[in-house]
Structures are given as structure tokens and as C-alpha cells.
Amino acid sequence: MTKPRTRIQEKNSATILEAALDVFSKQGFRGATLDQIADVAGLSKPNLLYYFPSKEAVHKALLERLLRTWLDPLRALDPKGDPLAEIMAYVRRKLELSRDYPRESRLFANEILQGAPRIMEAISGDLKTLVDEKAAVMERWMSEGRLARVPPHHLIFSIWALTQHYADFDVQVRAVLGTGHDPFTEAGAFLETLFDRLLRAA
Amino acid sequence: MTKPRTRIQEKNSATILEAALDVFSKQGFRGATLDQIADVAGLSKPNLLYYFPSKEAVHKALLERLLRTWLDPLRALDPKGDPLAEIMAYVRRKLELSRDYPRESRLFANEILQGAPRIMEAISGDLKTLVDEKAAVMERWMSEGRLARVPPHHLIFSIWALTQHYADFDVQVRAVLGTGHDPFTEAGAFLETLFDRLLRAA
DNA sequence: GTCTATACTCTGATAGAC
DNA sequence: GTCTATCAGAGTATAGAC
Numbered sequence: 099m100t101k102p103r104t105r106i107q108e109k110n111s112a113t114i115l116e117a118a119l120d121v122f123s124k125q126g127f128r129g130a131t132l133d134q135i136a137d138v139a140g141l142s143k144p145n146l147l148y149y150f151p152s153k154e155a156v157h158k159a160l161l162e163r164l165l166r167t168w169l170d171p172l173r174a175l176d177p178k179g180d181p182l183a184e185i186m187a188y189v190r191r192k193l194e195l196s197r198d199y200p201r202e203s204r205l206f207a208n209e210i211l212q213g214a215p216r217i218m219e220a221i222s223g224d225l226k227t228l229v230d231e232k233a234a235v236m237e238r239w240m241s242e243g244r245l246a247r248v249p250p251h252h253l254i255f256s257i258w259a260l261t262q263h264y265a266d267f268d269v270q271v272r273a274v275l276g277t278g279h280d281p282f283t284e285a286g287a288f289l290e291t292l293f294d295r296l297l298r299a300a
Numbered sequence: 301m302t303k304p305r306t307r308i309q310e311k312n313s314a315t316i317l318e319a320a321l322d323v324f325s326k327q328g329f330r331g332a333t334l335d336q337i338a339d340v341a342g343l344s345k346p347n348l349l350y351y352f353p354s355k356e357a358v359h360k361a362l363l364e365r366l367l368r369t370w371l372d373p374l375r376a377l378d379p380k381g382d383p384l385a386e387i388m389a390y391v392r393r394k395l396e397l398s399r400d401y402p403r404e405s406r407l408f409a410n411e412i413l414q415g416a417p418r419i420m421e422a423i424s425g426d427l428k429t430l431v432d433e434k435a436a437v438m439e440r441w442m443s444e445g446r447l448a449r450v451p452p453h454h455l456i457f458s459i460w461a462l463t464q465h466y467a468d469f470d471v472q473v474r475a476v477l478g479t480g481h482d483p484f485t486e487a488g489a490f491l492e493t494l495f496d497r498l499l500r501a502a
Numbered sequence: 503g504t505c506t507a508t509a510c511t512c513t514g515a516t517a518g519a520c
Numbered sequence: 521g522t523c524t525a526t527c528a529g530a531g532t533a534t535a536g537a538c
Binding site: 212222225246260262285291292 | 487497
């Protein structure tokens with residue numbers, strides 16, 4: 099349902115998307131079933147299909163919502179700010195996303211693993227544009243000697259990889275650390291150290 | 301087929317596993333179908349099921365083969381070697397795995413994303429044991445002042461995250477970089493810099 | 503060992519009563 | 521808006537001929 103009108107439509111659409119996020123993020127698109135989603139949402143399958151015309155449509159709605167907000171932290175990187183502080187703030191915001199929205203991270207990971215069939219356009223369009231723009235900002239900072247020189251695109255990849263790992267591989271991280279650990283707090287301190295040593299201008 | 305006896309059985313089992321790796325690594329367990337696998341393998345579906353008793357069995361055989369070899373690079377980390385050189389060698393071998401066996405990396409990623417239903421035992425058993433052991437080695441190196449002090453477990457996570465990202469998110473990396481880039485060569489140089497700056501004893 | 507045919511279940515989607 | 525009933529197709533697995 100692209101434009102819910104009544105309050106009950108609004109509420110049910112939200113409930114369905116919430117349940118679908120649960121299921122799609124764990125099983126991927128093909129692995130998820132409408133039965134599972136309807137079950138988690140507490141609705142019947144036909145009722146679910148009253149709100150969304152198809153399984154595709156539910157998945158698409160989730161991805162669109164995700165893409166709208168997922169890039170905000172990178173957009174917020176301010177060319178006029180202090181280089182190291184700006185990048186550290188980006189790392190922190192990205193790690194917070196992993197901690198607070200792990201299902202969204204896994205939904206995205208599933209989509210990319212499957213070859214990004216439904217979001218390739220956004221990736222090589224909006225995302226690439228944004229990354230190129232921010233990479234140019236970092237490039238400038240490096241030229242001005244305010245940041246150690248590293249390949250900006252791979253710097254951005256490393257921030258994605260290191261922060262998303264704690265959401266996408268959460269069960270592995272927890273199993274290997276054992277009990278008595280707070281993965282995200284520890285990761286926060288570690289990544290602070292890592293990017294400081296990597297980027298502080300010599 | 302756990303123990304193939306004839307040459308033809310050997311060959312067909314291998315062909316099936318090769319095809320299954322293709323499909324499972326892209327679609328995950330539930331998303332993959334025996335039809336797809338049989339098609340890629342060039343066999344009929346019943347014939348495939350002559351060699352493996354079920355879809356589960358094919359998947360299990362793949363994961364077991366993976367786990368047997370996936371940890372070798374970490375096992376090879378030598379407590380008697382030079383700390384920084386040993387870790388750099390581990391990073392290099394791990395990145396080579398991502399470059400040369402990206403499907404294996406994605407198979408593993410899919411399994412973890414789904415909550416590791418089939419390999420949780422190996423993760424919290426053999427894997428945790430090995431990681432704890434090597435983390436202790438690193439800890440010793442740090443105490444001796446031969447390596448900058450960082451949390452060893454998270455250091456290992458960072459190596460996994462940074463190297464596997466180039467396999468698991470390959471399509472995103474290539475789309476964002478655009479043409480005229482060699483992701484793995486560039487990543488090799490970047491990760492060399494990153495871990496050198498992070499770990500070189502001050 | 504390999505194939506065709508098929509049994510049976512699951513899944514996405516629709517019809518139509520209320 | 522929501523439900524029961526149901527369809528058509530896909531999916532795993534088996535039977536049995538060759």
C-alpha cells in the first residue's frame with residue numbers, strides 16, 4: 099500500500115513491514131515466505147495481501163525505506179568540519195546503526211550477497227554519487243595535510259565493513275567472544291583507536 | 301555421498317558440490333533449489349539425489365568442506381614468528397581467500413546471516429578455541445611490547461570484516477569504484493597500510 | 503547409474519462469504 | 521477489512537523402467 103489513508107491501514111501496513119523485516123533479514127527474499135510474515139504480523143495471509151499486492155511489493159517497500167535513511171550518516175559528513183572529528187563521528191553513527199538497526203543491516207547484506215538484483219540501480223546511482231562526492235572531500239583534506247593519505251574509497255569501504263560486521267555477523271561475534279562481553283561498546287573503543295592511528299596526520 | 305568409491309561417483313559428487321556452491325552461495329539454503337543445482341551440474345534432479353540423500357546433505361557437505369580449510373590461515377599464525385609479519389601474512393592469505401574463493405565466503409556469510417543454524421556448534425567450539433588461542437599469542441606479543449596494544453579478539457574480527465567484505469560485497473565495491481579499478485590489489489595495499497599503522501609498536 | 507513419471511507438500515495469490 | 525476455501529505452480533523426494 100503506497101499511500102495508506104485510514105489509521106487502521108497505517109497501523110497494519112506498519113505491522114506487516116515490521117514482521118517482513120524480521121523474516122526477510124534472516125532468510126533473504128527467496129527464503130522468506132508470506133506464511134512466516136503473516137504469522138509474525140498476526141494476520142492471515144490473504145489479509146496481508148490486502149495491504150500489499152505481492153511478496154515483491156513488501157520487499158520493495160522495505161528496501162526503499164532503508165535506502166532513504168541508510169545514507170544519512172554519510173551525507174552528514176561536513177566538508178567544513180575538522181577532518182578527523184568528522185570521520186570519527188561517521189564511524190560512531192554507523193556503529194550505532196549496526197547496534198540499533200541490525201535487521202536493516204542484514205536485509206541490505208542479503209540483497210548484496212544475492213547480487214543486488216533489486217537495488218543495483220541505487221548502488222551505482224545515488225550511492226556511487228554520494229561516495230564519490232565525500233571521497234573528494236577526504237582527498238582534499240589529505241592534500242591539505244590535515245589527514246593521513248589513504249585511498250578514500252577504500253577508507254569508506256573499511257568503515258562499512260568494520261561497523262556492519264558487528265550487525266551482520268552478530269551471532270559469530272557473540273559466540274567467539276563468549277559471555278561477559280558487550281560487543282558494540284568494545285567495538286566503539288577499538289574503532290576509535292584504529293581510525294585515529296590510521297588517519298592522524300603524521 | 302560421504303565416501304565415494306568409484307571414479308564416476310567421485311567425479312559426479314564433485315560436480316554436484318561445485319554446482320551447489322554456486323547456487324547456495326548466491327541464494328542461501330532456503331532460496332536455493334535442487335532444480336537450479338541439478339541444472340548447473342548438468343544432471344537430472346533424481347540423479348543428483350542418487351548421490352546425495354537430500355538438499356540438506358548437499359549443503360552440509362559443503363559447509364563441512366569449508367570449515368575444514370577456512371581456518372587454515374589463522375592456524376598458520378606462528379607464535380615464534382615476527383608479530384607484525386605474522387599478522388600481515390594472515391591478512392594477505394585471508395584477502396587471497398576472498399579473491400580466489402568468493403563463493404565460499406558468501407556461503408559462510410549466508411549461513412551466519414541466517415543465525416548459523418547449521419554451524420553454531422563449530423563456531424562456538426573449534427572456531428572459538430582457535431581464536432582464543434591465537435588471541436592469547438597476540439596478547440603476549442603486546443605485553444612484550446612487540447605489538448601495539450589493541451583488543452586481540454576485535455583485531456581478529458577486523459581482519460575478517462575487512463577481507464571478507466571484498467568477497468561478500470563484491471558487487472557493491474565494483475559498482476561504487478566504477479571501471480578501471482582492481483579492488484583486490486588496491487585492498488591489499490590499503491590493508492597493509494592500515495594494519496601497519498594500527499599495530500606497529502610505538 | 504540414469505532417466506521418466508509421479509506423489510506429496512509448500513507457497514504465492516485469488517474468489518467470495520461475512 | 522477480514523476470513524475460509526481453494527487454485528496453480530514450484531519444490532523435495534520417491535518409484536520403477538531401462
